[in-house]
Amino acid sequence: MFLKRQHLIPIIVISSIIFVLLVLEGVGYYLGGKSAAEWKKDSAEAGLEKGDLRIIQTKNRILKKRIERLSPAGFYIVIDSANNILYLKKGPDTTREAVISCGSGNILEEPDGKRRWVFDTPMGVFEVKSKLVDPYWLKPDWAFIEEGEKIPKEKEDRIEGGMLGDYALGFGDSYFIHGTLYTRLLGKNVTHGCIRVGDEDLKVLYSASSIGTKVFIF
Amino acid sequence: MLSKSIQLLIILSIATNFLWSENTNLIKQTQLLEAELALAQKPQVYFVFHIKDKKISLKARGIALKEWEIKKIRYFGNSPPARPIPLLKKSTLFPPKRKNIKPGSYTEDGEFKLTTLELNDMPATYTLAMEGCIYIFLRPQSRSFFSKLRSIWYHFKWFTFPPLKKIWFSLKKRPLTSIEVVLKSKKDSQELYWSIMEGAACLIF
Numbered sequence: 001m002f003l004k005r006q007h008l009i010p011i012i013v014i015s016s017i018i019f020v021l022l023v024l025e026g027v028g029y030y031l032g033g034k035s036a037a038e039w040k041k042d043s044a045e046a047g048l049e050k051g052d053l054r055i056i057q058t059k060n061r062i063l064k065k066r067i068e069r070l071s072p073a074g075f076y077i078v079i080d081s082a083n084n085i086l087y088l089k090k091g092p093d094t095t096r097e098a099v100i101s102c103g104s105g106n107i108l109e110e111p112d113g114k115r116r117w118v119f120d121t122p123m124g125v126f127e128v129k130s131k132l133v134d135p136y137w138l139k140p141d142w143a144f145i146e147e148g149e150k151i152p153k154e155k156e157d158r159i160e161g162g163m164l165g166d167y168a169l170g171f172g173d174s175y176f177i178h179g180t181l182y183t184r185l186l187g188k189n190v191t192h193g194c195i196r197v198g199d200e201d202l203k204v205l206y207s208a209s210s211i212g213t214k215v216f217i218f
Numbered sequence: 219m220l221s222k223s224i225q226l227l228i229i230l231s232i233a234t235n236f237l238w239s240e241n242t243n244l245i246k247q248t249q250l251l252e253a254e255l256a257l258a259q260k261p262q263v264y265f266v267f268h269i270k271d272k273k274i275s276l277k278a279r280g281i282a283l284k285e286w287e288i289k290k291i292r293y294f295g296n297s298p299p300a301r302p303i304p305l306l307k308k309s310t311l312f313p314p315k316r317k318n319i320k321p322g323s324y325t326e327d328g329e330f331k332l333t334t335l336e337l338n339d340m341p342a343t344y345t346l347a348m349e350g351c352i353y354i355f356l357r358p359q360s361r362s363f364f365s366k367l368r369s370i371w372y373h374f375k376w377f378t379f380p381p382l383k384k385i386w387f388s389l390k391k392r393p394l395t396s397i398e399v400v401l402k403s404k405k406d407s408q409e410l411y412w413s414i415m416e417g418a419a420c421l422i423f
Binding site: 032072078110147 | 244247248252259261263278283294297319321337340380382383385394413
């Protein structure tokens with residue numbers, strides 16, 4: 001009936017560990033709960049003057065208005081690179097939705113390991129810096145490395161026409177919103193960072209945007 | 219008479235408490251709106267975690283570019299400060315891996331065979347470690363039998379680790395905030411992982 005002494009010791013040790021853990025949990029909960037109470041009252045303790053409720057409400061309304069006023073007045077472009085969708089917007093309204101292709105996220109390293117490229121579409125807030133009609137592609141070094149070709153010395157050897165569609169909108173750092181020959185890849189992350197758009201959508205985008213049009217990419 | 223007085227006292231205390239908390243919430247809202255105004259004036263995207271309204275907004279220049287609905291939320295520890303908090307690290311068990319392109323492997327149709335980093339490669343369960351020891355654990359809502367089983371582990375984790383961590387942080391006199399966010403779907407969770415970059419400014423309302 002009775003446990004032998006050799007069995008009793010591990011039971012006591014395990015029970016003690018469990019007891020200590022439970023005590024620690026209790027203390028942790030007490031401390032956490034005490035801090036969590038701050039979630040409701042900490043602004044009162046922030047050393048701010050307890051102003052009149054109406055003054056604070058008015059101040060908040062003004063702040064909200066000031067934030068709202070920062071939104072672009074005319075057309076702006078929103079690019080969802082995760083879902084490969086572009087929205088042309090004016091105020092809260094979406095005037096055009098297009099399926100696009102964004103960066104593949106792949107990495108290319110030069111065979112000698114000196115240079116490395118990550119083919120991501122940059123995220124952030126940009127603006128249209130250039131508008132081009134019948135653009136040509138000035139192939140960068142990585143394009144030759146990727147194809148296993150020698151990098152040419154002359155600029156003329158880098159020019160490739162007909163690759164970027166009828167229009168291109170530059171938004172900085174050699175990134176463009178442009179057309180594509182590979183329309184069947186629209187909706188997939190396959191580019192080297194640029195944004196590929198179908199012909200009809202590109203035409204609408206080109207005419208709606210001007211230099212300075214905001215481009216939001218996430 | 220006595221019961222009416224007690225009722226009146228209770229109503230008065232509730233009303234005073236409501237007005238007081240409304241007032242303090244408004245002060246905090248002012249601080250956060252001021253912080254948001256400063257962020258919106260810069261050319262950058264930022265994230266707003268609305269704990270009360272149960273949503274996460276990705277914003278730029280005051281415009282909500284994308285919003286994710288929060289299904290469940292719970293928090294523990296210190297209240298986050300009313301200022302932009304930078305995201306220091308996204309951590310997950312299996313981070314997505316980028317693929318390397320072999321130079322010279324490209325052919326005219328080679329592009330079509332490329333394996334790329336896509337939304338489906340993103341993890342759905344991860345932790346956002348922010349400045350000031352703020353940890354936001356995100357996961358999708360449990361739908362299948364196995365994910366429901368897994369959520370038991372998350373509950374266990376939630377009730378076990380934060381209290382122990384809190385003791386450790388209290389000993390080191392550092393604040394600790396743990397927030398658990400359950401998003402509507404796996405896709406929502408993956409989208410947020412995709413969009414939120416390390417270094418991004420976050421506001422926790």
